[in-house]
């Protein structure tokens with residue numbers, strides 16, 4: 001008659017903050033994140049037969065997250081996500097996969113009287129750092145997905161809002177009887193960056209991830225710098241071309257990453273013709289006052305992977 005085709009459950013929106021206190025210097029460092037844990041495994045009977053004996057309560061998952069945060073570093077978030085995921089698949093024989101998503105929020109150290117303040121921070125924007133981790137013991141779940149043993153990691157950036165007031169063009173695009181958009185050689189370009197970089201699979205699981213842990217912050221810093229520098233410096237022919245250049249450079253900079261994804265809304269700023277008012281010039285090279293648009297917006301996406309090596313004949 002019916003069968004359970006998909007089943008995952010867990011705790012979402014676990015808010016977590018950890019402070020590191022350097023007793024010698026008095027300098028404190030803070031990390032704040034929001035965690036989602038979803039478990040898969042032999043949990044079908046909890047849905048179909050009201051059998052709660054297979055349920056690791058979502059409250060237990062939340063408590064575990066706090067305990068693991070106390071016992072382990074939570075930075076880099078890729079490592080902490082893997083520690084949490086690994087815990088669930090190694091502690092419970094019937095749990096075969098743990099999906100852990102971390103959103104890390106910004107707390108940037110304040111500069112006061114020209115010096116970094118030892119314990120005060122500010123939120124310098126809505127940008128977040130993202131980690132999506134899947135830890136698997138290799139056993140397929142009764143109602144869920146299957147995948148290789150080990151840990152799969154995806155890292156990224158969300159909510160990084162950028163704008164350039166020139167240095168962007170869009171011309172030469174296909175024209176037909178449906179086309180109204182004029183070509184432009186100078187436009188405003190604004191987007192809210194959503195990017196992801198997919199790490200080579202960690203078949204060695206947590207031990208392998210611990211061994212390369214410093215790479216994750218380096219990769220995040222490189223991806224962020226490449227994104228911002230390319231956005232600023234590229235004489236953009238289109239969102240498509242600029243985002244491809246970003247992907248290409250991240251693949252070059254981080255050898256352990258095998259693909260990079262971007263999803264970029266094109267946040268339009270429309271020129272306003274004010275010539276009806278005393279002949280005011282506000283279009284083309286005279287454009288100064290624009291109308292920012294909320295929607296609709298363009299949405300440009302791509303995934304760029306490494307070229308497969310040529311097959312030998």
Ligand SMILES: O=c1[nH]c(=O)c2[nH]c(=O)[nH]c2[nH]1
Pocket residue numbers: 170181237238239240266298300
């Ligand atoms: O960079 C752009 N890419 C497009 O595909 C597109 N389409 C559009 O109307 N404006 C733009 N800009």
